[in-house]
Amino acid sequence: MARRSALLFLGLASPAMLVCGWFEGFVPELSFVLLVMAFPAALIALAVARDGKLGPLCLPLLALTLMLEVCGIAMLLLRGQILEAPWFGGFPVAAAIQIYGLWLGPLLLVALAYGLTFDHWELREEDLRRFDARRNRSDGNTEG
Amino acid sequence: MTPPVNLSVVGSAVIYLALVTGVGIWAAGRTKSAKDFFIAGQKIGWIVTAFATMSAAFSGFVFMGGPGLMYRVGVASLFICIPVGFTSGFLCWVVGKRLRLLAGLREIYTVPDVILVRYGSRRASGLAAVAVIIGTIGYLGAQIQALGILIEMVFGTRAVLGQWSLPAAMILGCAVVVFYATAGGMVAGVYTDLFQGILMVAAAVAVFYYCLHSGGGLEAMSRSIVGSEVFGPSHLDPFGTLPVMTAVGFFFVFAVGLLGQPHMLHKFFMLSDPRALKWMPLVIGLTQSACVLIWLGIGLAVPALVAHGRMIALVNPDQAAPQFLLSFTPPILAGMVFAGVLAAIMSTADSFLNIGSAAIVRDLPKAFGRRVPNEFFWGRVAVVGIAGIAAVFAFLYQDLIALVGTFAFGTFAAALAPAVAIGLNWRRVTATAATASMATGMVVNLGLEFLSKQTFLDWLPSVSLKAGVLPAAVSLSASFTVLLFLTWLSPAETQPDLDPDVEFVMDL
Numbered sequence: 040m041a042r043r044s045a046l047l048f049l050g051l052a053s054p055a056m057l058v059c060g061w062f063e064g065f066v067p068e069l070s071f072v073l074l075v076m077a078f079p080a081a082l083i084a085l086a087v088a089r090d091g092k093l094g095p096l097c098l099p100l101l102a103l104t105l106m107l108e109v110c111g112i113a114m115l116l117l118r119g120q121i122l123e124a125p126w127f128g129g130f131p132v133a134a135a136i137q138i139y140g141l142w143l144g145p146l147l148l149v150a151l152a153y154g155l156t157f158d159h160w161e162l163r164e165e166d167l168r169r170f171d172a173r174r175n176r177s178d179g180n181t182e183g
Numbered sequence: 184m185t186p187p188v189n190l191s192v193v194g195s196a197v198i199y200l201a202l203v204t205g206v207g208i209w210a211a212g213r214t215k216s217a218k219d220f221f222i223a224g225q226k227i228g229w230i231v232t233a234f235a236t237m238s239a240a241f242s243g244f245v246f247m248g249g250p251g252l253m254y255r256v257g258v259a260s261l262f263i264c265i266p267v268g269f270t271s272g273f274l275c276w277v278v279g280k281r282l283r284l285l286a287g288l289r290e291i292y293t294v295p296d297v298i299l300v301r302y303g304s305r306r307a308s309g310l311a312a313v314a315v316i317i318g319t320i321g322y323l324g325a326q327i328q329a330l331g332i333l334i335e336m337v338f339g340t341r342a343v344l345g346q347w348s349l350p351a352a353m354i355l356g357c358a359v360v361v362f363y364a365t366a367g368g369m370v371a372g373v374y375t376d377l378f379q380g381i382l383m384v385a386a387a388v389a390v391f392y393y394c395l396h397s398g399g400g401l402e403a404m405s406r407s408i409v410g411s412e413v414f415g416p417s418h419l420d421p422f423g424t425l426p427v428m429t430a431v432g433f434f435f436v437f438a439v440g441l442l443g444q445p446h447m448l449h450k451f452f453m454l455s456d457p458r459a460l461k462w463m464p465l466v467i468g469l470t471q472s473a474c475v476l477i478w479l480g481i482g483l484a485v486p487a488l489v490a491h492g493r494m495i496a497l498v499n500p501d502q503a504a505p506q507f508l509l510s511f512t513p514p515i516l517a518g519m520v521f522a523g524v525l526a527a528i529m530s531t532a533d534s535f536l537n538i539g540s541a542a543i544v545r546d547l548p549k550a551f552g553r554r555v556p557n558e559f560f561w562g563r564v565a566v567v568g569i570a571g572i573a574a575v576f577a578f579l580y581q582d583l584i585a586l587v588g589t590f591a592f593g594t595f596a597a598a599l600a601p602a603v604a605i606g607l608n609w610r611r612v613t614a615t616a617a618t619a620s621m622a623t624g625m626v627v628n629l630g631l632e633f634l635s636k637q638t639f640l641d642w643l644p645s646v647s648l649k650a651g652v653l654p655a656a657v658s659l660s661a662s663f664t665v666l667l668f669l670t671w672l673s674p675a676e677t678q679p680d681l682d683p684d685v686e687f688v689m690d691l
Contacts, residue, residue: 046609050671053663056435060428060652068427075435079273082439086277086608103269111431114421121409121416121423129401130419131409134258137421138479141434142265146472149272150465157461162280166691167458173687174287 040091045084052078065115072115076107087161094160099152103145110140189509195518196337199382199525200359206375210367217558220368221292221541222452227373229459233466234380235373236271236450238530240441241383241474242322243329246524249475251501253482257408257418259425260482264475266438271467274441275460281607281688282451283460288684291452293538294445294599295546301606301685304614309550310621312542314598315445317625319539319569321591322446324577326532327570330356331577333528336505337521350578360529361570364536365563372533373453379526384470386523387477389516390508394480397488397511404487411490418486426651436655440596442604446534477520481507539573540565590632593655597624600659601666609670610689613679616669624662628655 052074059071080100087096117124117133127135153161218224227235245264252260285291289300295315299308331353335341341348363371398404408414417423422430441447454460485503488494494510497503508517543565544555555561601624602617631654634643648657681689 042609046667049605049663050667053660053667056660057657057664060649060657063650068431071428072431075431078435079269079438082442082604083273083276085605086281115427118420118422118427119417121420126402126405130405131416133421134405134419137258137261137265142261142268142472142475145269146267146468149269150468153272153275153464154462161276162457162460162691169687170284170287170457170691173684177288177684 041084041088041093041097042091045081045088048077048081049085052081069112069115072111073108076111077104080104080107089160095156096152096160099148099156103148106140106144106148110136113140189514189517191514191518192337192521193518195515195522196334196525199522202378203363203375203529204359206378207363207366207371210363210371210374213370214366214368215559217562218290218292219370220559220562221537221545222286222449223369223373225286225453226455227453228455229461229463230466231373231377232450232454232459233463234470235376235453235530236447236463237467237470237474238376238380238383238527239446239450239534240444240471240531241527242326242531243333243524243528245474246383246387246477246520246527247329247501247504249478250481250485250503250507251499253478254485254497254503255500256424257414257486258421258482259423259430261479262421262425262430262433263437264478266434266441267468267471267475269468270438270441271471272464273438274447275464277442277604278448278607279451279460279463280457280691282448283454283457284688284691285684286452287457288688293452293541293546294448294603295542295550297448297607298602298617299549300682302602302612302614302617302679303682304618305550305552307602307614307618307621308546310618310625311599311602312546312550314594314621314625315538315542315546317629318445318591318594318598319535319542320573320576321594323532323535323539323569323573325591326528326535327353327357327574328577330360330525330528330532333521333524337525353574353578356525356529357570357574360532360536361567364533364570365566368562369453369537372530372537373450375533376530379523379530380470382519382526383523384473386516386520387474390512390520391476391480393512393516394484394507397507398484399487401483404483407487407490408483411486413489413496414486428649428656429651429653432651432653432656436593436596436653436659440592440600440655440659443596443598443600444592445538445595445599446531448603449534449538477504484511536566536570539569543569590628590655593628593632593653593658594625596655597628597658597662599624601663605663605666607689610681610686611673611678612666612670613673613677615677616666616673619669620662620666623665624658627661628658631657 056074059067080103113136114133121131124132214220295308295311298311331349334352334356335348340352344351408418409416481504485507489496508520540562544558544561548555598621601620606612
């Protein structure tokens with residue numbers, strides 16, 4: 040399910056992004072932002088799904104997608120309102136969203152999600168045993 | 184550019200060049216086979232690999248070009264670098280594990296090797312090799328050019344050598360990189376990258392401190408910029424100075440396009456143990472983010488200082504970093520940063536020398552069904568050859584090589600990212616779809632970039648895309664579209680018979 044959804048999204052998003060480039064105005068810009076921000080999470084979902092499920096990565100991926108989407112939309116809506124908008128963390132809120140929301144927030148979320156789920160989802164002990172067994176069998180086969 | 188000849192800067196540069204030469208000599212004794220030469224014997228631990236990945240990814244642009252760009256267009260420029268927040272985990276999830284596992288089962292030293300094993304198609308692999316060679320010449324030429332300009336600036340050679348200054352500086356810089364890349368191959372490459380990476384992080388963090396100190400803190404700098412007549416509120420508006428399509432296009436290309444960068448993917452082949460991937464995203468993400476602090480710090484401090492009248496407005500925005508360093512940081516730190524920039528340029532250059540030589544010695548011959556008898560020896564010869572070609576191009580066609588350098592990232596992204604990232608995660612992708620996707624990515628990117636920017640051939644038509652749409656974003660989207668739709672449209676009987684090792688790795 041997760042893989043199929045990811046592929047469907049990637050298949051629709053790629054040409055849709057091309058189409059966005061042909062038009063001007065708020066709707067194509069918003070559509071482009073929405074598609075771009077969800078694209079990385081779709082690729083990750085395609086790669087990490089096991090039997091169509093995202094397991095412990097479901098929540099971190101959802102959080103990453105929401106974080107990127109909300110930040111993208113917020114920056115777009117706050118465009119041109121630097122003087123009126125409040126400040127946060129040393130910056131006007133739009134720049135703060137860009138720096139803390141798009142850069143530093145995902146840094147901890149993604150790196151920790153990767154490290155903390157690594158042993159029981161990304162590369163499990165049984166995967167490594169199978170890999171080691173296969174490598175031992177295929178030793179000597181060096182034809183690329 | 185005024186050469187800031189300064190004893191600390193010269194001393195740091197000399198010490199730095201001596202140290203990397205020393206690493207080359209040390210590594211030469213540890214490089215005994217093609218496997219050592221191309222993938223450091225697949226014996227590299229995770230911290231070294233993480234630093235090597237980080238320093239190879241960042242060229243001198245992050246240290247010099249980035250602050251200059253931020254001076255010119257404000258925080259919109261950050262869309263190029265802020266994807267580092269998540270791209271390290273993204274890279275490891277999407278391709279890292281499978282690349283490393285595949286390299287443990289098969290003799291895989293390069294991205295075209297991966298394409299060959301995955302798709303069983305010499306045509307697809309050959310096309311990938313062509314993309315690697317084109318991108319390598321561009322990237323490498325741009326690095327050699329930047330190296331020459333920096334060495335010329337640090338040592339003030341123009342006053343002594345006149346018109347021969349730049350070629351002499353390029354030859355000196357190139358000779359050092361070629362020496363350690365030829366003698367020690369990737370063993371020298373990764374250990375110099377480790378040293379270079381530590382230097383880059385230390386320099387960037389220290390400079391950020393001085394930026395905060397000289398500007399009075401983040402909020403004081405921001406308020407100065409917003410209130411300034413020269414810069415104004417749009418400077419701190421993420422979509423204030425660039426069209427949304429350009430700014431978000433940068434984010435797309437520099438995040439998703441990372442999946443096609445051979446100098447990044449190559450590092451996964453070297454990792455001694457797949458378990459070591461576990462904390463790599465944290466280390467790569469933190470170190471890359473630390474380096475980006477110099478972009479943010481100088482990018483805020485210089486406009487704020489200009490707004491306060493403590494610096495004069497810059498005629499050339501690329502002077503932002505050198506001017507700040509020489510005026511507002513201790514000489515020893517300025518020297519360390521100039522060495523850090525040398526490090527950033529050289530660490531990128533050595534990766535491309537290795538990748539380019541592998542493309543010539545391994546990938547192209549294999550695409551024609553041949554193997555070069557002594558890859559180790561010819562790999563070394565190819566390093567010298569490819570450096571020479573890139574240096575000659577960089578000197579003779581300075582504008583052209585800068586242009587090619589700027590779109591090399593997009594070429595790699597559009598040509599390789601879909602075929603590698605989707606291909607390693609979806610069995611149905613066929614060799615035909617991968618080949619068509621690579622050809623589309625390469626042709627569209629090179630065509631659009633070249634036609635929109637070239638000024639060498641008057642008779643060629645110019646292409647301008649709407650509302651700041653980036654050619655690299657168009658080509659990357661087009662390449663994904665072609666790969667996905669051709670795969671979906673392929674009849675069931677044309678589904679590929681996967682190599683058993685590839686199938687095994689895709690199952691894990």
